[in-house]
Amino acid sequence: MRKNIAAGNWKMNLDLDGGKKLASEVINMTADEVTNDAEVILIPPFVHISGVQQLAASSNNVSVGAQNCSDQESGAFTGEISVAMLKSAGVDYVVVGHSERREIFGEDDTLLASKTKAVLEGGLKPIFCCGEKLESRESEQHFAVNKAQIERGLFGFSKEEILQVVIAYEPVWAIGTGVTASSEQAQEMHAYIRGLIAAQYDQETADSISILYGGSVKPGNAKELFAQPDVDGGLVGGASLKSRDFVDIIKSFE
Ligand code: PGA
Numbered sequence: 001m002r003k004n005i006a007a008g009n010w011k012m013n014l015d016l017d018g019g020k021k022l023a024s025e026v027i028n029m030t031a032d033e034v035t036n037d038a039e040v041i042l043i044p045p046f047v048h049i050s051g052v053q054q055l056a057a058s059s060n061n062v063s064v065g066a067q068n069c070s071d072q073e074s075g076a077f078t079g080e081i082s083v084a085m086l087k088s089a090g091v092d093y094v095v096v097g098h099s100e101r102r103e104i105f106g107e108d109d110t111l112l113a114s115k116t117k118a119v120l121e122g123g124l125k126p127i128f129c130c131g132e133k134l135e136s137r138e139s140e141q142h143f144a145v146n147k148a149q150i151e152r153g154l155f156g157f158s159k160e161e162i163l164q165v166v167i168a169y170e171p172v173w174a175i176g177t178g179v180t181a182s183s184e185q186a187q188e189m190h191a192y193i194r195g196l197i198a199a200q201y202d203q204e205t206a207d208s209i210s211i212l213y214g215g216s217v218k219p220g221n222a223k224e225l226f227a228q229p230d231v232d233g234g235l236v237g238g239a240s241l242k243s244r245d246f247v248d249i250i251k252s253f254e
Contacts, residue, residue, distance in 0.1 A: 002210045004226070005166060005233035006250045007041040007127065008240025009095065009214075010048075019048035023055045025243035027062050034061075036253045038233065040239060041065045041093050041127075042240075046081055053090035065093035065127065067099060083122030091201050094119045095235075097129045097153060099172045109152035116153060120161050125236065127166045128153055128195075129214070134173035142171075143192055147222035150196055167193060167211045168235040174215025176237060183224045183231075186213045190230035219245050222252035 014022060023042055025049035030040055043065040044052050056062040070080035086094060096119060097112040107115075110129075119126040130149040132142040146169065154165060169189050174181050181189075190211045198206035213225050225231050233253070239245040 002208050002232055004036065004038040004253045005041060005210050005212055006038055006246070006253075007043060007093070007168075007212060007233070007235045008246050009043045009067065009098070009235055009237050010045060010234060010241060011100070011242055012045060014044070015047070016048055016051060019044050020051045020055065022241065022243055023048075023052040026246055027055055027059050029243055029247040030062060030250060031059065033174050033247060034250050036251070037061070038250055038253050039063065040250055043067055043093070043095060049086070049089050049091060049139060054156035057090070063092040064090060065095060066091050067095050067098070069094045069096075069115060069119060071118045072243070073118070075136055083118050083124055087122055087124055091124060093125045093127050093166070095129065095168075096126045097149070099129065099131055099170060099175060103172075109149065112153045116157070116165070120157065120164055125164050125166060127168050127212070127236070129168045129170050131170040131172050131175075131215070137171065137173065142189070146189060146193060149197060150193060151200075155200050162197070162201060163205060163208055165209060166211060168214050169193060169211060170214035170235060172215075176216070179217040180218070180221050180225075181213070183221075183228050186225055186231055189244055192229065194230055217249060219252070220250035222249040226252050227254060 014137045040062045052065045066086045101107045132145040136145045145189045194206045210232040212233045212235045215233040217236045
């Protein structure tokens with residue numbers, strides 16, 4: 001069956017020393033305290049990846065992810081980072097389509113499908129993000145918005161490819177705001193997304209894909225969120241910058 005995952009998206013925070021310190025704390029505390037079989041993914045800024053990967057290499061359940069990648073293989077793309085580079089640095093996962101990439105950097109569904117393709121072809125696993133803005137939820141367009149993002153970003157792929165994808169549902173109104181979706185709202189959307197995958201592929205495929213919730217996940221709400229049948233873990237921003245909080249979140253799986 002599908003995996004439970006706690007992923008920490010550090011965003012543009014911490015210098016290299018701070019990143020290595022946080023990674024070692026999380027790795028050591030996870031080894032000492034965590035008894036469940038959840039996979040932990042540390043997602044630092046690009047320049048920290050090698051350092052964090054060296055620390056994570058000795059751990060069985062901690063992997064490293066990247067926050068973004070280019071959809072191009074190589075060449076004259078100043079400032080970009082390719083999937084092959086990330087793979088050579090020991091990265092296993094790449095976040096694609098975080099709402100900050102969609103909103104601040106104008107990444108559209110076509111580019112995100114292309115990035116997802118590059119990640120899959122490069123042999124890494126995409127963490128594909130979707131999520132509606134507040135106005136879409138208020139106008140009850142939230143199912144339609146997530147459906148369109150998933151269809152355009154993911155449904156061009158084969159069943160074998162889609163099985164490599166982790167989906168993260170992150171309602172934009174809950175990211176970094178301290179407002180969390182209720183466990184009922186999260187479960188409702190996760191079940192809806194799983195239903196979309198079942199309709200496009202099949203139920204077995206849908207049941208094999210981990211769907212993470214993101215948006216103000218904290219030690220105080222993780223247990224209830226992760227207890228929902230279709231919530232397979234979290235993509236955690238702010239709380240992943242504090243080792244104590246993040247490890248408590250990792251410990252929140254039943
Ligand atoms: P947050 O961020 O936990 O700080 O709300 C989540 C995310 O953006 O992935």
